[in-house]
Amino acid sequence: MEEENEKRRVRIGMVGGGAIARAHVVGYRSVPLLHGLDSVEPVFSVVADATEELASQAATKLGFQSHTPNWRTLASSQDVDLVDIVAPTFLHSEVAIDAAEHGKDILCEKPMAASSGDARKMYDAAMRAGVVNAMGFNYRRLPAVLQAKKLIDEGALGKILQFRTSFMEDWGANPEMPFTWRYVSKLAGGGAVADLGSHVIDIARFLIGDLKSVCAAQDTFIRERELVEDPSKSGKVDVDDYTCALVWFESGVPGRIETSWSSVGRKVFLDFEVNGAEGSLYFNFERPNELQFYSARDPKDRQGHRTIIMGPQHPYGASFSFPATGSGAGFQDSLNNEIYEVLNAVVSSSKMKPDFYDGWKVARAVEAIQESSRSQKWVDV
Ligand SMILES: NC(=O)c1ccc[n+]([C@@H]2O[C@H](COP(=O)([O-])OP(=O)(O)OC[C@H]3O[C@@H](n4cnc5c(N)ncnc54)[C@H](O)[C@@H]3O)[C@@H](O)[C@H]2O)c1
Structure with a gap:
């Protein structure tokens, strides 16, 4: 258990290290300052990308402590509280369902999945697990x-x-x-x-x-x-x-x-x-x-x-x-505001909108x- 005055660390596991990943990272870095969320400390724990080389480059560029070419190790990692899915759309459902089954809170970029059937499965998995399930409709x-x-x-x-x-x-x-x-x-x-x-x-x-x-x-x-x-x-x-x-x-x-x-x-x-x-x-x-x-x-x-x-x-x-x-x-402010709501939901284990229901x-x-x-x-x- 953490001391009462200690900052609540939210350890981020990011799947994908491309264009929108950078905007998310700027968001996590900015939110404690801009939104006065000084009780929360986002920790850039691990980033996954398609290959070892891409994952290593992403970790260096974005400032993550570790990296992996296999998102499955990230979704099940003891060092991750929040799985942030910023990978191509066809990966969203598999990653989100696996993350939910490992009890991780989730932020998923839009569009939610490559089909409404997959989106529905993600929603069901998040409901079963009772995890935060945020959708990245930042506008x-x-x-x-x-x-x-x-x-x-x-x-x-x-x-x-x-x-x-x-x-x-x-x-x-x-x-x-x-x-x-x-x-x-x-x-x-x-x-x-x-x-x-x-x-x-x-x-x-x-x-x-x-x-x-x-x-x-x-x-x-x-x-x-x-x-x-x-x-x-x-x-x-x-x-x-x-x-x-x-x-x-x-x-x-x-x-x-x-x-x-x-x-x-x-x-x-x-x-x-x-x-x-x-x-x-x-x-x-x-x-x-x-x-x-x-x-x-x-x-x-x-x-x-x-x-x-x-x-x-x-x-x-x-x-x-x-x-x-x-x-x-x-654009960046819209993402900062989204990430502020996600971090709040994670530390208070509360629901947030838009969620996987909206994505579906x-x-x-x-x-x-x-x-x-x-x-x-x-x-x-
Ligand atoms: N909210 C927004 O306005 C907004 C803007 C841009 C993109 N997006 C969404 O974000 C997602 C990513 O888009 P992007 O523009 O960053 O794409 P991108 O191609 O720039 O980045 C995707 C990253 O995922 C990596 N990747 C591919 N296969 C992977 C795997 N198996 N495991 C881990 N990583 C893998 C790629 O190598 C790349 O680094 C898409 O779903 C897109 O629709 C949302």
Whole structure:
């Protein structure tokens, strides 16, 4: 047992040492300072990557005490409290189920799994084990997104009538992007709809509620890509570059979810608009500190969209590195906020949202969208 005043150590086992792993590590390092979580000490215990060389490089780069080319030793290690899954999507379910069976708390990156069936198995395993099961839908941790939720819940928009969201990037439009697991449905669970769409489906559920049914169109613009190991050969892409889905929410609200990684000129264009009977909200991640709010309750001679700039008076705003209004919250802040919630949940053995239930519901929505695109019919989620 630790002394009462001693810091609670949370020993992290990270599976994957790539791009998003670095942002997670920055999060663990920043949170005690930025969020005043000084009773918790994240410990960078062990990192796993695909080979001994990659794992060793990851340990050096990210500052882990040890490394392994075999994630199974990590998931069962006595030196790990929290398994952080930042590996390619096709590994998420196997790692998470093994970690849950060893009683480890888990943070899993999106999309949760390569199929909703696998996501459901992860959820069941976490429920059986009673471990923390956090999903990495970080965009809902942005102050402006949480402020939007607050305004909707307070009734500032009146009855919600309609919802639109997009997540557009453009790296997929480059035909020279080589063939990787991201272009294989059974490994990635889908293309843009799983990779980017899972974030905005989460935001849709967070703000408006569960999806009831979907009617979607999907297309693949580049159907073959060169293999990394042999550019004279190519792999067949069987995932979407573009998806657009009309949706009905359980609440009776209609809407649209659109996503693409081939929208030339768009970088991280994640936006949403909520229209109610008495007001509207608009958010765009290109201006992450701003929330546009229009109230039909304002006097007629001054109605118009106002820009609310995020600051310490907004959710998580006091944890900006410089806590002044407009001083900025971006991608890393959303992850810091997520990791703050995860560490809190681990040390207090409490539940946190979004969790594996949410991840599974999002995975099911992705699958319903794909089914609808194939059948050209409305599909229940
Ligand atoms: N929340 C976000 O906005 C966000 C952003 C980027 C990626 N992601 C998600 O994070 C996951 C990883 O994406 P990334 O961009 O970091 O990919 P990446 O390719 O940069 O990194 C993946 C890492 O996993 C390693 N890996 C491969 N096989 C492994 C194995 N058997 N055991 C351990 N490690 C293995 C790779 O070598 C690599 O280091 C994906 O599921 C992706 O969807 C989320």
